[in-house]
Amino acid sequence: MNKDLKRLRKEINNVNFDPSVLDNIKKQGGLENYRTEETSRSTYVKSPRKKTWLRYAPIAASLCCILILSVLLAFPGGGAPDNPTLMTVNTNSLIEFTIDENENVTSQRALNEKGVIVLLNNDFTNQNYAKSCEEVILTAEKLDIIENSDKIEIMIIDDDPQLENQLTQKLSYELKTSSVASAVENDFVFTTPMLTSVKNDADKYGVSYSKMSLVNEANTLRNIPIREAVSMSTQQLIDHVYGYSESKINIFQNNVTSDFIAFNKQCSTAFSDLDTIAAMLEKDNCDEADYRYMENTLRQIAMFHMIFADIINIDTISHDITDGVDVFLPKLNNFNHQQKAMEAQLVLEYKSQLLNKMQS
Amino acid sequence: MKDKINKYVIKLKQGDTSAFDKIYEETNKGVYFMALSVLKDRGLAEEIMQETYIRLLKNINSFDENKNAVNWLLTISKNLAINLYNQKKREIVAEPSTILPERSYEMANDGSLIELALKNLKEVEFQILMLCEIKGYKRREVAEMLDMPIGTVTWHYNQALKKLKEILIKEENR
Numbered sequence: 001m002n003k004d005l006k007r008l009r010k011e012i013n014n015v016n017f018d019p020s021v022l023d024n025i026k027k028q029g030g031l032e033n034y035r036t037e038e039t040s041r042s043t044y045v046k047s048p049r050k051k052t053w054l055r056y057a058p059i060a061a062s063l064c065c066i067l068i069l070s071v072l073l074a075f076p077g078g079g080a081p082d083n084p085t086l087m088t089v090n091t092n093s094l095i096e097f098t099i100d101e102n103e104n105v106t107s108q109r110a111l112n113e114k115g116v117i118v119l120l121n122n123d124f125t126n127q128n129y130a131k132s133c134e135e136v137i138l139t140a141e142k143l144d145i146i147e148n149s150d151k152i153e154i155m156i157i158d159d160d161p162q163l164e165n166q167l168t169q170k171l172s173y174e175l176k177t178s179s180v181a182s183a184v185e186n187d188f189v190f191t192t193p194m195l196t197s198v199k200n201d202a203d204k205y206g207v208s209y210s211k212m213s214l215v216n217e218a219n220t221l222r223n224i225p226i227r228e229a230v231s232m233s234t235q236q237l238i239d240h241v242y243g244y245s246e247s248k249i250n251i252f253q254n255n256v257t258s259d260f261i262a263f264n265k266q267c268s269t270a271f272s273d274l275d276t277i278a279a280m281l282e283k284d285n286c287d288e289a290d291y292r293y294m295e296n297t298l299r300q301i302a303m304f305h306m307i308f309a310d311i312i313n314i315d316t317i318s319h320d321i322t323d324g325v326d327v328f329l330p331k332l333n334n335f336n337h338q339q340k341a342m343e344a345q346l347v348l349e350y351k352s353q354l355l356n357k358m359q360s
Numbered sequence: 361m362k363d364k365i366n367k368y369v370i371k372l373k374q375g376d377t378s379a380f381d382k383i384y385e386e387t388n389k390g391v392y393f394m395a396l397s398v399l400k401d402r403g404l405a406e407e408i409m410q411e412t413y414i415r416l417l418k419n420i421n422s423f424d425e426n427k428n429a430v431n432w433l434l435t436i437s438k439n440l441a442i443n444l445y446n447q448k449k450r451e452i453v454a455e456p457s458t459i460l461p462e463r464s465y466e467m468a469n470d471g472s473l474i475e476l477a478l479k480n481l482k483e484v485e486f487q488i489l490m491l492c493e494i495k496g497y498k499r500r501e502v503a504e505m506l507d508m509p510i511g512t513v514t515w516h517y518n519q520a521l522k523k524l525k526e527i528l529i530k531e532e533n534r
Contacts (some may be wrong), residue, residue, distance in 0.1 A: 004528060005521075008473045009493050015389060015474075017406065022384055025410050029417025031377055359500065 094242050095119060095136060096235075099129045103167075111244045113358060114145060116253050117351050120260055129167075130174035137180050143352055157210035157234050164208045205230045217241045256354065267346050270301045270308065271339050278332045281321070294321050307346055311335050369429040373420050384413060386495075387430060390505070391437045393490035397483045398441035408444060412437040430505045477520070480527050485520040492517055 025031075094111030095118060105124040110116040118139050124132035133154070140146045154171065158164040175181070202212035207230055214237045215229040222240050229237060238244065277294050280286055286294070295317050302312035311331050313320070320328040335342070365386060371379035388409060395408035415436050423432065477486055491502045492513075499517060503510040 004473065004524065005493070008477070008489075011472050011474050012389065012490065012493055015392070017388060017392075017409070021406065021410055022381070025384070025413040025417070026380070028410075029414045031380060031417055 103129050105132050113252050121347050130171050134178045155210050161208040273297045281329045365429045389494045394434045394437040395441040397486045408440045481520050485516045488516045489520040
């Protein structure tokens with residue numbers, strides 16, 4: 001279906017209207033007169049002709065839902081320590097990684113709320129940067145931060161253009177052989193398009209291609225003069241471009257983390273209670289008080305999360321426990337064996353709920 | 361999406377005429393496919409698209425800034441298309457030789473997926489599929505545009521894909 005969807009998107013993209021349609025609308029809608037009037041009052045400001053590189057910005061914005069994954073490389077021989085390498089992956093949440101000379105993640109930082117959610121319970125430290133990138137994309141997909149039709153932009157930034165290019169190529173190759181390979185093949189994941197004008201500017205200012213792109217964005221979005229932006233560190237540029245606010249993110253992170261700890265505790269308690277109930281049922285010498293305890297506990301667990309609804313039907317709990325031990329106990333044991341997978345599912349659903357809350 | 365277009369509409373309302381180009385650029389395909397879903401005729405759909413924007417310009421001052429501008433545009437387009445469809449139907453009663461609007465897709469059938477979808481999907485399925493695929497709008501955004509629950513949008517979207525897939529398999533086996 002992916003192939004057909006791609007074909008459909010192509011067909012939709014090919015639907016174009018004659019420029020005269022727009023002129024006609026403006027004419028009939030009275031916009032031409034309006035404009036003349038505005039111009040004569042000198043309040044109508046004609047948009048200056050966009051610089052060539054600016055053509056790239058809106059394309060990037062419309063193609064990607066933004067997840068910035070910035071990797072700060074701390075290679076001893078790489079970029080200057082105050083201006084390390086960055087990798088950006090656009091999917092709607094902003095994440096920054098530092099990586100060492102072995103291309104492993106040494107630290108991670110969320111630059112926006114969605115980034116905090118993606119990173120929640122995910123520690124990429126000591127993991128290969130490409131693998132971390134792949135997992136971030138997978139998590140974003142599972143959380144619906146990116147959907148099939150979204151495109152993800154990946155950008156690596158380093159003062160050393162060679163290193164920047166080398167890492168980009170390597171990442172591109174790694175992703176093509178990863179679990180997100182189909183997305184890569186379908187152009188859903190791609191590295192920043194190379195534009196000659198940006199390349200020329202990069203050469204002029206003696207910075208890498210990707211840094212020049214960031215400099216341009218800082219200039220457009222934040223009105224930072226090009227020369228000033230060029231002298232900034234890549235991290236400073238990222239913070240400016242993506243409006244990073246440390247205090248805001250810290251507050252959100254603290255709230256989410258404490259809430260998540262409580263949620264995790266509830267999960268562990270639920271699984272441990274299920275273990276206890278399984279053990280009680282196995283003994284097969286339960287008295288009425290035991291059955292009452294089991295029933296109450298199962299009711300609480302069932303209410304805690306939908307995922308438990310598979311094994312606990314509130315309407316038939318007492319029947320399941322008392323009469324259906326032969327069926328219920330294996331079901332319970334089977335569920336407990338899958339605890340790890342279930343926990344991962346619970347975390348994912350928790351994150352999804354957080355996102356929904358945020359969006360509403 | 362909603363916020364972006366709303367901002368442009370507000371700018372336009374305040375007299376920034378350059379905002380209209382942005383509104384048009386961002387929404388023309390959505391408006392066009394909405395009309396096409398009803399009329400199933402590319403030429404008529406394009407006419408409705410033009411008329412929708414003319415209405416937008418003429419009624420810009422009555423736009424409620426708290427409302428979803430895309431939803432507003434899509435509703436205008438859909439209503440205009442339904443009106444035209446009804447008008448054509450009346451003309452057919454008076455003049456039976458005229459081809460029914462709902463059959464006109466056969467004339468334009470060029471084997472494209474859009475035509476296939478138009479021919480085989482329900483109106484709402486076609487609208488949702490097209491809106492989801494134009495610039496990759498999220499289902500949440502499409503739900504806002506159409507003022508529908510996300511679950512309903514997802515259901516129709518999946519149904520549309522399922523149907524298209526089945527049709528394509530059938531076509532391949534022919």
